[in-house]
Amino acid sequence: MSARDLLSWYDRCSRDLPWREDQDPYRVWISEIMLQQTRVETVIPYYRRFLERFPDVGALGKAPLDEVLSLWSGLGYYRRARQLHGAAKMVAQNGGDFPTTAAQLRELPGIGPYTAAAVASIAFGEVIPVIDGNVERVLARQLALGEDPRKISGRRKVIAGAAELLDNGRPGDSNQALMELGATVCTPRNPRCGECPLAGRCQALELDQVEMFPLPKTRKPAQRLRRRVALVLDGEKVLLFRRPQDSELLAGTWELPWVEADGKSARDSERELSLRYSGLWNLGPQVAEVRHSITFRSLRLEVHRAQISSQLTVADGPEAGWFAAEEILDLPTSSQVQKVLGAAGPGVAEQKNL
DNA sequence: CATACGTGGAG
DNA sequence: TCTCCAAGTAT
Structure with missing residues (x-):
């Protein structure tokens, strides 16, 4: 030996x-x-x-x-x-x-x-x-x-x-x-x-x-979070926003618009969405629920169809873009986005029962 | 030194 | 469903 x-x-x-x-x-x-x-x-x-x-x-x-x-x-x-x-x-x-x-x-x-x-x-x-x-x-x-x-x-x-x-x-x-x-x-x-x-x-x-052995590491308990995710469609295209290149989490990747849902009404969420992304938001019915975990947070994502005012001037908020499914494959995205679009993406939303 | 950063597979 | 954690690094 x-x-x-x-x-x-x-x-x-x-x-x-x-x-x-x-x-x-x-x-x-x-x-x-x-x-x-x-x-x-x-x-x-x-x-x-x-x-x-x-x-x-x-x-x-x-x-x-x-x-x-x-x-x-x-x-x-x-x-x-x-x-x-x-x-x-x-x-x-x-x-x-x-x-x-x-x-x-x-x-x-x-x-x-x-x-x-x-x-x-x-x-x-x-x-x-x-x-x-x-x-x-x-x-x-x-x-x-x-x-x-x-x-x-x-x-x-x-x-x-x-x-x-x-x-x-x-x-x-x-x-x-x-x-x-x-x-x-x-x-x-x-x-x-x-x-x-x-x-x-x-x-x-x-x-x-x-x-x-080895001795167990102390571990921080996971936070449980509920978020509302807005699925805004224009035909086959989905509205995505880019996370800032210097953000700590998922920097530079494209994501769907979302807000924390915990203890908030749908109306609150619409207000927060307009604050964060600019434009006027209208949250529609929930079309899917997706679970995802991300470093000590377990997320329950409630995906809603949503509409946004046509006079949206994205220049005021984070970088935004409309993308078809094939285009999204070539975009920097996180697994989280891939999950949500897989569950409720264009063409799939109608078939989902919820 | 403690904490944050993503994700998916195993038990 | 839930917890643990895998060929670590930066702050």
């Missing part, structure tokens, strides 16, 4: 993933950004589309931000897309050559300690351990760590453990092996300890308390 066992396990059992076809820094970088807090299965189709459209850092740097956001639509954490684009411009400016060390990579927007170490070790062979959620969990179990692996003291122990398991000859594979182990064997629930190449050195297993 040793670091060598981990690497040989990886050589035998690693998954075939599209970003493992080579060690091109651009491709490794894109995959690492997409994989931040996002599951492998979710990332794969996005990664393929993205690489097809932006095959190299030059292509990405030259592209309009809107197109990048559009290919990111539904993937979440949209700040990643803007920072990716910003970093691509910086790298392209530098002749297309990536920084080659973790310390230099760390300077690029969107690249923190984890991503810098991942790209440096995988693409450039730097001997540096990566610490992600998988590694924290694997090491917390190995060490039966009785403290939060994200706090200073715990983190020190995790780093030491990861460094010990690092193979100096193949740091990239070695790092991926530890993450792969966490993703496929040393899973949060129902770990498959019988298949673990490190089982012999696992203190949590020895105590028969594998699932007790």
